[in-house]
Amino acid sequence: MNPTPSIHPPLMPSSGDAQRELEAMRKTVAVLTEALEQQQASGSAGGAFALFRQSAQLQTLVEEKTRALARMVEELGATQTQLVHAQKLEAVGQLAAGVAHEINTPLQYIGDNLQFLDKAFNRIVTLLDRVVEAAEECDPDEFAEVVQKAMKKARIDFVRKRVPRALEQSIEGVQNVSHIVAAMKAFSHPGGDEKQPTNLNRLLDTTRTVSRNEWKYVAELLLDLDNGLPPIEGLPSELNQVFLNLIVNAAHAISDRHGTSGEGKIVVRTRAEGDHAIVEIRDNGGGIPEEIRSRIFDPFFTTKEVGRGTGQGLAIARSIVVDKHGGEIEVDTVVGEGTTFRIKLPLSSPNESATESER
Numbered sequence: 001m002n003p004t005p006s007i008h009p010p011l012m013p014s015s016g017d018a019q020r021e022l023e024a025m026r027k028t029v030a031v032l033t034e035a036l037e038q039q040q041a042s043g044s045a046g047g048a049f050a051l052f053r054q055s056a057q058l059q060t061l062v063e064e065k066t067r068a069l070a071r072m073v074e075e076l077g078a079t080q081t082q083l084v085h086a087q088k089l090e091a092v093g094q095l096a097a098g099v100a101h102e103i104n105t106p107l108q109y110i111g112d113n114l115q116f117l118d119k120a121f122n123r124i125v126t127l128l129d130r131v132v133e134a135a136e137e138c139d140p141d142e143f144a145e146v147v148q149k150a151m152k153k154a155r156i157d158f159v160r161k162r163v164p165r166a167l168e169q170s171i172e173g174v175q176n177v178s179h180i181v182a183a184m185k186a187f188s189h190p191g192g193d194e195k196q197p198t199n200l201n202r203l204l205d206t207t208r209t210v211s212r213n214e215w216k217y218v219a220e221l222l223l224d225l226d227n228g229l230p231p232i233e234g235l236p237s238e239l240n241q242v243f244l245n246l247i248v249n250a251a252h253a254i255s256d257r258h259g260t261s262g263e264g265k266i267v268v269r270t271r272a273e274g275d276h277a278i279v280e281i282r283d284n285g286g287g288i289p290e291e292i293r294s295r296i297f298d299p300f301f302t303t304k305e306v307g308r309g310t311g312q313g314l315a316i317a318r319s320i321v322v323d324k325h326g327g328e329i330e331v332d333t334v335v336g337e338g339t340t341f342r343i344k345l346p347l348s349s350p351n352e353s354a355t356e357s358e359r
């Protein structure tokens, strides 16, 4: 029996070689099969032995070609993985600057508050010392007046009013910082190649947090998440990358149309639909002109200037969604109104592990 080749055509640009190989193999098989059929039909010379020999040759050839193709597909897969990782590292590097900025603001007011609390504490201690002193030195008639004066000097009313607020704000700030740091940690986690139960809502929340600096000057970003969305079998690190690419694209489109006027809006929505999870990322940017729509998923197609985009975002997004998750990604866009990218991911992939082990 011939081994059945299980080959998934990769979507990256270098898949051309593998496709040409596959085509050449198909042709060879067709020619040999035709020759065999002719011999069979004419019952011609050599009879059964020639038939057997040709069939054996055919089988060897198919096996060789299959092995060569499998090697090529493996190499292509590795190249594709490297590309995805390289883009991810680049994105993480870029986000790091924004995240540092986001963390800096709460850290600054936490620092200011701690200085204020230090002063307040000193005033309270001084006041207490004065009260103890007065208790030892003063007459009972004098005591109340001395304490009153000391309290005024320590501006104790102000301290009482401001300390709780400073503490509350600092606790909030620390929570904020740890939320951002946890999100950055989750986002930059390398992930690995094994699929795992993945909560898409959580990924989107994380991506929103780490990318805030990329959109906050041009848009608000609303999450409209379906809390009942079941986990999918997926690669969280790579899906984060997809969502980031789409959010950054949305922010760019909005910035081009509205600048920092405050009219920008990005809505990220999740829903369960049958046995699929749907993620939609909608923006009210300028839309995608008809003449370039068919090319936006092409590797290295970009309309952005150098330094703002390299045209890899959507090609990588499609490769991750379609090749790695068996999902779909489509776009709905109206020039002058905005764009919605819609991703459809299977909730579970029961055949996945079987297919993997057959390879």
Ligand SMILES: Nc1ncnc2c1ncn2[C@@H]1O[C@H](COP(=O)(O)OP(=O)(O)OP(=O)(O)O)[C@@H](O)[C@H]1O
Pocket: 245, 249, 250, 253, 283, 285, 286, 287, 288, 296, 297, 301, 302, 303, 304, 308, 309, 310, 311, 312, 313, 314, 315, 339
């Ligand atoms: N939401 C959107 N609104 C309008 N145009 C978009 C949107 N998303 C993508 N495009 C168009 O599709 C092109 C390709 O997008 P893609 O994300 O692949 O590359 P890029 O954003 O240009 O660069 P990179 O993602 O590598 O930084 C963009 O240059 C832009 O013209």
Ligand SMILES: [Mg+2]
Pocket: 245, 248, 249, 309, 312, 313, 314
């Ligand atoms: Mg992009």
